[in-house]
Amino acid sequence: MYQLLLVLAGLASHASAACDRTMLKDATAAYLKAQAAGDPKMPALSATVNYTENDVVMDISKGVLAQPVVVDFDRSLLDTNQCATFTEISSATNKHPYVIHTQMRFGDDGKIDTVQSVVADAGDWVFNATAHLYWNKQEKWDPIPEDKRDKRDVIQAAGDAYLDSWTDGKVKVPYGSPCARLEGGMYTGTTATKTNTCTMPQFPEAFTIKHRRYVIDEELGGLSIFNDFPFIDKTKPDGAPSSNFFRLEGGKIRYIHENTVCATRNCGR
Numbered sequence: 001m002y003q004l005l006l007v008l009a010g011l012a013s014h015a016s017a018a019c020d021r022t023m024l025k026d027a028t029a030a031y032l033k034a035q036a037a038g039d040p041k042m043p044a045l046s047a048t049v050n051y052t053e054n055d056v057v058m059d060i061s062k063g064v065l066a067q068p069v070v071v072d073f074d075r076s077l078l079d080t081n082q083c084a085t086f087t088e089i090s091s092a093t094n095k096h097p098y099v100i101h102t103q104m105r106f107g108d109d110g111k112i113d114t115v116q117s118v119v120a121d122a123g124d125w126v127f128n129a130t131a132h133l134y135w136n137k138q139e140k141w142d143p144i145p146e147d148k149r150d151k152r153d154v155i156q157a158a159g160d161a162y163l164d165s166w167t168d169g170k171v172k173v174p175y176g177s178p179c180a181r182l183e184g185g186m187y188t189g190t191t192a193t194k195t196n197t198c199t200m201p202q203f204p205e206a207f208t209i210k211h212r213r214y215v216i217d218e219e220l221g222g223l224s225i226f227n228d229f230p231f232i233d234k235t236k237p238d239g240a241p242s243s244n245f246f247r248l249e250g251g252k253i254r255y256i257h258e259n260t261v262c263a264t265r266n267c268g269r
């Protein structure tokens with residue numbers, strides 16, 4: 001019995017050394033605290049972190065994390081499989097309003113070695129932080145009961161199908177009913193709250209959405225896809241920095257949040 005206990009204790013300590021939800025939750029809490037304080041020092045941050053903001057590599061101490069930003073509302077995804085996190089911040093009451101999407105990735109040394117953010121503010125694609133905050137707060141992203149959770153490949157495939165469908169009408173997207181999209185401050189589910197309002201019209205030209213970076217959380221049915229979105233901004237033919245954030249329920253898309261950064265006001269549209 002005593003030996004069995006020793007073995008179990010050994011297993012438990014081994015498991016806690018690996019990437020788990022507690023460690024990732026602590027990382028997102030530290031990130032939110034850092035952003036609120038405008039102090040990018042986080043306990044798990046690697047000294048050689050690769051930090052990019054809107055696809056530009058920069059010094060983390062010169063970016064938005066070095067400005068105090070009021071966090072009015074936030075949601076996070078925890079991906080123990082990749083040891084990565086995603087966080088969305090709605091900051092409407094900040095003097096300078098923002099919507100910030102951030103992915104963080106841990107290296108083998110247990111330190112955060114990659115931080116990437118899509119930082120949207122006035123002039124970015126249909127940006128309105130007040131409306132973003134309002135609609136975001138109405139949504140329910142409760143943990144999904146264990147026996148009803150979708151597998152990570154199902155979750156990722158739904159998000160990929162959505163992005164692929166923009167230029168290929170043959171791609172079937174598993175939209176739920178209801179499904180609502182929050183794009184900047186524009187919400188598709190304002191009055192039709194029981195139907196699918198997420199279907200994308202076909203774009204008038206063909207393009208492929210590349211450089212997809214994923215964070216997946218089965219417990220929340222959550223998926224983050226950072227990507228480069230061509231077409232929207234004429235000055236960025238290779239793609240504007242963009243983020244799509246999904247919630248799936250029972251294999252179907254319930255919510256989509258898009259955060260896209262424009263080089264020119266509202267991407268010149």
Ligand SMILES: *[C@@H]1O[C@H](CO)[C@@H](O)[C@H](O)[C@H]1NC(C)=O
Pocket residue numbers: 050051052057
């Ligand atoms: C940092 O990340 C960017 C974007 O993924 C990449 O292009 C660059 O090579 C990376 N830099 C280092 C030093 O790894």
Ligand SMILES: *[C@@H]1O[C@H](CO)[C@@H](O)[C@H](O)[C@H]1NC(C)=O
Pocket residue numbers: 128129130131134185
């Ligand atoms: C942003 O959204 C709020 C709430 O819907 C609205 O009152 C406001 O007029 C909008 N601002 C702009 C600049 O469109």
